[in-house]
Amino acid sequence: MSDTTVPEFFQRFPMPTITDGALDADLAADDNRIAILFLWGRDCPNCDIAKRQILLTPERFQWPEVRWLNDNVYNDPKMATRFGLHGIPAFFLFHRGKKLGKITPWPGTDRFVEAVEKQIALTKASA
Template sequence: MAETVKLTCLDCGQANRVPAARLGAAPKCGVCGAGLVAGKVAALDLRTLEKAAKSDELPLLVDFWAPWCGPCRAMAPEFQKAAQMLAPRVRLAKIDTQSNPDAAIRYSIQGIPAFILFHRGREVARLAGARPAADLVAFVQGKIPARA
């Protein structure tokens, strides 16, 4: 049997199993049809974030941000570039801490923008402050082995 990777759909929250060899072939959620590894930044709510952080087998880098935060807004295009550069090996998502204040409490966010890298059910590393896409890519590559 081919090796599969468990991924939570970041749109509907449904668990999916995808053959590892097909991660680069734009797999879609079996329930809602959303792209699972699309190279785009997904907006999350706390429930979906907790499910993906706990159960996904692909690394997930999450941007904790707020619409009133200037550095957060300036960071958004760089975060999107990083998503394209890291796909299909890593997924990127963001959570609005103004709309989801429990997320900031749950993950002890002290300042924004803040980035948390999750892999295989645990927090791997954190990074704070606005950064260029290349810095985010280097951060993830330094924390996740090439064959994660």
């Protein structure tokens, strides 16, 4: 492992791993929360920056209206192809199986939180 890895990230900020083959069924069975799909890669410096910033204030990234999923696209290249990735990290937001949008590259904590909270407000307003 390189010195840029954040090996404790998924222990300190748990989120289920999902693969391309299971994503559609998981999103279809959604419980009305927004799903954030975190696409990342091992030894990816930009992914590690995002992970470290999330770990600095994890409470800012946890909302009752949101559930997290993750996939290492180096281990699951079909996921990268499916979303036409040109770089990671990438965060895709879904609600009831519909893609709401994506956040890439990592914009920093404040802009990320602002974007997610905007989607939460829009989802509530349309309910």
